[in-house]
Amino acid sequence: MYQSKSTQADAMVAQPPRQALIYCRVSSRAQEADGNGLQSQETRCREFATANGHEVMAVFPDTITGGGDFMKRPGMVALLSFLDAQPDTDFVVIFDDLKRFARDTRFHLDLREAFRARGATIECLNFKFDETPEGEFIETIMAAQGALERKQNGRQVAQKMKARMQSGYWVHNAPVGYRYKTVKGHGKLLMIDEPHASIVREALEGYAMGRFQTQSEVNRFLETRPEFPYNKDGKVRPKRVVDMLIQPLYAGYICSEVYGLKWLKGQHAPIISMETYEKIQTRRLGSAYAPARADIGEDFALRGFATCGDCSAPLRSSWSKGKYKSYPYYACHTKSCDSYGKSIPRDRLESAFDEVVKTLKPSPKLFALAKLMIKDAWAARLGQAKDMTLSVKRQITDVEKQIETLLGRIMNATNDGVVSAYEEKIGTLEKTKARLSENLVNQVPPAGRFEEIIELSLKFLSNPWKLWESEDVILRRTLLRLAFTEGFAYHRIEGHRTPQISLPFKVLGMFSGGEKTNGAVGED
Incomplete structure (x- = not known):
């Protein structure tokens, strides 16, 4: 039966609007702010919905590449879950562009089937989905074309990144201690980032020279520097320390297993020397050290260094609880030793060591010579x-x-x-x-290098007691390693044994007329 135009219009008005869902996607968070970002996609999709009489119920955004499994996209997973929660509602899902759907042929077809199984209709601003065999064929061709473009773009990006790295420019995330800065004639170039660079340099050189015996000590050193970027729990992950120790960028060179590049001279300034880098790798692959305790030096300055005067085993340290307060002691725990279980007051042992350190001071005349x-x-x-x-x-x-x-x-x-x-x-x-x-x-x-090196060295040799007196844990451990070749042997009755002084202090002691028997350096 014939209906007038006014009757048809009334029927269209009476028909309730269809509920719509909008899906927006960009390949990275950096694209959110550009002209083809999430906001612009949503605006176009809303205009499309209004023009077609749809009522937008929800918007599902994603900031992830389209080449992977759609079930790894949080926004798409949320959209499918929304459909599953309302199986009786006839939804239409709107896309800005077919490439936002999926840029992989297999995932495109799988996603189409996922919507079909949930009874949802798909509409796209620049492509009309057709359920006919011819329509499915064209859709498959378009999906394959999108996959081809994605792979070609990926290949082109990889080629450009490799070419730039071959020219000496790092293209990935800047490691801690560096930041990117746009420099005329270079583009984005790694630049020294202070104070992080100085902290990284101190950590790497400290490990190379033995100031930090283990990677755990490097880890604890970094955690003591509030400027260093660490996790929300205030900790530095061990993996970050390992990444720092093996990173050639810090020595000024670029290596990439992905692009097959090895030891290309970088355009950026190094933080450490190549010699230091190689020392680090030698130490990493060499003999393992027992990890130092995190609380060393806080209560017992000579923990791990003081040894038993009878059996030469390291003395253990602990607090002994008295009637009114606790008391610190060192003790030998070797069962076959005559001093087994015999406690030595901490203050008595460490005071004896203090006196030994005070003797490590040569005369001014000797220093001039x-x-x-x-x-x-x-x-x-x-x-x-x-x-x-x-x-x-x-x-x-x-x-x-x-x-x-x-x-x-x-x-x-x-x-x-x-x-x-x-x-x-x-x-x-x-x-x-x-x-x-x-x-x-x-x-x-370079000029002035001699004065810089020698003054630092002589400053340490001139008065080690100042380092020890500072009570800085790291400085104290440095002194123990540089000034002594063995641990500090102490007998609970007879006192300390003759300390084994390192060669520089032993020579200075002989020149200044100190006692040759114990290797301590006397004063004029």
């Missing part, structure tokens, strides 16, 4: 620098020839195992070349 001797040695070292420079240049040339030879062999090799062996050898040679190049730069020290 020592400085002159060191200056003579420094002058001789500068005289050798020219010959050393020529020698290092020859070594670099030899390494470059070896690398060139191996590259030629790789071009002719057909066995994957042989190629891998050549590539590994080239990586080793590149590292050797990097070390030699740095040695070449450092052959002749």
